[in-house]
Amino acid sequence: MTRTDPFELFKQLDPSTQLDPVEVEQRNTEVLQQILQQPRQTESRSRRTPWILGGGLAVVVLATAAFAFIRSSAVSDPLAISCMATNDLDSDIIALRNVEDPVAACGELWETGQLGDGEVPELAGCVNGAGAAVVFPSSSDICSRLGLAELEPELTDNAAAIRALEDSLVTTFAADCFEQDAAVEEAQHQLDGSGLDGWTVNAPEPFPTDAPCAVPGIDIDAQQVIVIGARSL
Secondary structure: OOOOOHHHHHOOOOOOOOOOHHHHHHHHHHHHHHHHHOOOOOOOOOOOOOOOOOOOOOOOOOEOOOOEOOOEEOOOOOOEEEEEOOOOOOOOEEEEEOOOOHHHHHHHHHHOOOOOOOOOOOOEEEEOOOOOEEEEOOOOOHHHHOOOEEEOOOOOHHHHHHHHHHHHHHHHHHHOOOOHHHHHHHHHHHHHOOOOOOOEEEOOOOOOOOOOEEEEEEEOOOOEEEEEEEEOO
């Protein structure tokens, strides 16, 4: 499979300048998801970051002849959500990004016919081996049958901080054109106030002259806020 440079994907964003933050988040979700899905050359595809779609799902089944041990987990990656069309790991999916309630959000896709025929099945939220939410159209025992943890609705403090940081970055950078130095400074300012220890800001390449305005992204595995020049003035 040919790998696409994730930063080239950033540059495919519409070079608008007067953008509503909600519109920006909706329109850029697919591109950001693709960026974060790009596997690193030296690592397996089982990694996270919303590198979720190509990732393997860890299977852990603890059982005896009498019972199966059911475990639950909060997500460590709150940004990537997979709404599964069927009850298997190779299902077609619709990927969402940074939604408050993964099960409810996937339910809306079923209700509107984007998944299925407009009828909303019983839905079960699980957590995959990459720490992201995966929602199946099944009863709650689907998680244990697939060896996944059941989804705990409450976020950890770290996951909540990541969600809040991305929301703030998207809103701020959509409202104005931040050129490279200003983008790094603003991203660092927001990162400093996020409570996320050990994170850094990375501007991996010079902003191009024809797209000098920053678009932000988050790499959870690398603990980085990434800023790329991808919008024109």
